[in-house]
Amino acid sequence: MSNTARIRELFKKYGYTAVGVHLGIYAATISGCYIAAERNTGLEKLLVKYGLLSDESLRADREPHERGWFADKMAKGGPSLLVAFICTKALLPVRAPLTIAITPPIARALRQRAATTGL
Template structure:
């Protein structure tokens, strides 16, 4: 995390913009197409495909990807800054 803070000090708004762009890209979710007959789905399938739970799962996955996002931000920011 200290490298990320140093990156933000050096590149400022560009570093923050790159990090937020990567964050938004990992958080973006794709809607699941509805089944032909949604009444036949189980209660668990209905709960997991509702819009609120889809966002919650996407948010948790995004948080879990922090160890991937930070090195990616550190590697991409100098290239974007040029």
């Protein structure tokens, strides 16, 4: 079963809890990517390490039109929000399994809390 199908099934089963977990992970990811891009912490090296960006495309001695538009933005320290958004999208293969893994325990904890507090 693909991650997309598993996410759909998760949303059907857990409803708003799954949506909340997914949005929380998304917010944490884009925030972290934004801070990393803003502080120029070598985000491009991380993307190269995980195969999301070519090391060759980041070489500073290449002409800008040879680097590709994203690598050019990274090399110039491009707009941080744009870089954060693209990195967040690239991290979907990490975010989806994380959502799938942590939604059931969070839903159980919320149900237990509701049962003990009478909500």
